[in-house]
Structures are given as structure tokens and as C-alpha cells.
Amino acid sequence: MPLKLAMLGFLFTSSFLYLLILEKVWEKSEKDHSRLCPWDCLIFVQMWPNSFCVSLPSKYGCVMSGEAKNWTIHGLWPSDVQKCCPYWHLFPSDLTNLVPELNRYWPTFTNLSNFQFWQNEWEKHGTCGGCIESLNSPKKFFGAALFLHTKYNIDRVFEKAEIIPSCRQSYELSTFMDALEPLLGPQFQLQCVTDRQERQLLVQIKVSLFSNFSTGCVAEPPVGLSPYYPCRAQRGILYVPPSQKDPRHPCP
Numbered sequence: 287m288p289l290k291l292a293m294l295g296f297l298f299t300s301s302f303l304y305l306l307i308l309e310k311v312w313e314k315s316e317k318d319h320s321r322l323c324p325w326d327c328l329i330f331v332q333m334w335p336n337s338f339c340v341s342l343p344s345k346y347g348c349v350m351s352g353e354a355k356n357w358t359i360h361g362l363w364p365s366d367v368q369k370c371c372p373y374w375h376l377f378p379s380d381l382t383n384l385v386p387e388l389n390r391y392w393p394t395f396t397n398l399s400n401f402q403f404w405q406n407e408w409e410k411h412g413t414c415g416g417c418i419e420s421l422n423s424p425k426k427f428f429g430a431a432l433f434l435h436t437k438y439n440i441d442r443v444f445e446k447a448e449i450i451p452s453c454r455q456s457y458e459l460s461t462f463m464d465a466l467e468p469l470l471g472p473q474f475q476l477q478c479v480t481d482r483q484e485r486q487l488l489v490q491i492k493v494s495l496f497s498n499f500s501t502g503c504v505a506e507p508p509v510g511l512s513p514y515y516p517c518r519a520q521r522g523i524l525y526v527p528p529s530q531k532d533p534r535h536p537c538p
Contacts, residue, residue: 334488340536
């Protein structure tokens with residue numbers, strides 16, 4: 287009997303020590319992950335191109351193509367971190383088979399080339415996503431953004447809610463929020479710009495995602511200067527139509 291009790295005591299002690307070791311390993315793994323991947327959320331940003339040029343500084347050319355009829359990708363941004371690996375450059379060969387879709391859904395509307403725009407996005411934001419397997423190459427990063435553009439389809443939501451671009455009809459913030467929340471969850475933000483007549487124009491929608499691309503992650507508000515601000519509920523919001531003739535002033 288004493289032998290059995292001794293064996294039970296040994297097993298209990300061994301199990302307890304094993305759990306302690308596992309806990310220490312887990313804690314170390316978490317700390318290592320935190321050092322390698324110091325962000326909590328991914329911010330997926332879609333842009334309404336017809337408002338983009340309103341706040342664009344005059345030193346940048348504004349080019350509005352006939353394809354600017356849909357929401358496009360602005361970026362996929364790991365939160366609170368930028369330029370994680372300055373030596374990890376983007377090359378055209380990295381985007382084999384993705385270029386036609388990227389040209390359509392992730393174009394630039396400035397005098398940069400599309401590839402220059404993608405280079406900037408990769409070096410500033412994409413390199414910070416490489417700490418998780420689903421984003422650990424340019425092909426995966428840009429492919430993920432294209433996937434998210436399809437998954438979180440703003441055009442489809444607005445069409446279903448009968449939210450139509452117009453220079454005459456403005457919308458309440460709640461109209462947009464009610465239409466988008468079933469798709470984007472609670473953690474998203476509408477951003478606006480102000481035109482020369484002091485009107486609010488919807489320009490961006492930002493949604494916070496977990497690393498598995500599901501909604502609901504809570505990200506800290508970014509710190510920095512931006513012409514975009516959270517749309518204000520106290521005023522109407524214009525969802526402007528395309529204007530190739532004068533893209534800086536889409537609603538004269």
C-alpha cells in the first residue's frame with residue numbers, strides 16, 4: 287500500500303511538473319509570437335475612388351479611369367506597425383497571375399503606376415504580415431486582399447440597400463451602418479472627406495479583422511495625419527458618382 291501511494295504521489299508530482307513546463311513553453315511561445323508579430327488586427331480598407339481626388343494634394347496627378355465605378359482596395363494593414371522589413375522588396379515576378387485582378391480591384395488613381403503603388407503598400411504594410419503563414423509572401427498578401435474584396439463586397443451591399451451614387455441625395459450615417467453591419471460586424475468605420483462646399487463625401491470603409499480574416503477584432507485608433515476622418519452623424523453624407531471630367535470636384 288505505501289508503495290502504491292508513493293507511486294501515485296510520484297505520478298501526481300510528475301504531471302504537475304509537466305503542466306508547469308507546458309505553461310512555461312506556452313508563455314515563451316506567446317512572447318516569441320509577440321516579438322515576431324507585434325500586431326493584433328488587420329485593417330482591410332476599401333476606397334470609393336470617386337471621392338479620392340477631392341483631398342489629394344495638387345502636386346499629385348489625379349487620374350480617374352472609366353473603370354472607377356466600383357469600390358476598390360486601398361490596403362491591407364497590420365495594425366500599429368509599418369515597414370517591418372526594408373530589405374524585402376516586391377518584384378513583378380512575385381505577382382504572376384494576379385496582375386489582371388490587381389489592375390481591376392487594386393489600382394491607383396494618381397500618376398504612379400499600379401506596380402509602384404503595390405510596391406509602396408507591400409514595403410509599408412505587406413512586410414509586416416509575413417509573420418503569419420497566410421500572408422508570408424507577396425503572392426499570399428495580395429491574394430488575401432483580393433479574397434477579402436470579394437468576401438466583403440461593398441458594391442453588393444449598397445446595391446441591395448438601394449444606396450445609389452448621387453450629387454443631389456445625401457444619406458444619414460445610420461443608413462450606411464445598418465446596411466454594412468450584417469456583413470462587416472461591429473468593428474468597422476466609415477471615413478469621409480470634406481469638399482470645397484464643406485459637404486461630407488464618403489471615401490473609405492475600414493474593417494478590423496483577426497488574422498484568420500474574420501471580423502470583430504478591436505484595433506487601437508491609428509495615430510497620424512490623414513485627410514480622412516470618421517464620418518459625422520450630425521450631417522448628411524454624399525456618395526458621389528464618377529466624374530472623369532473633373533475628378534477633384536465630382537459634385538460642383
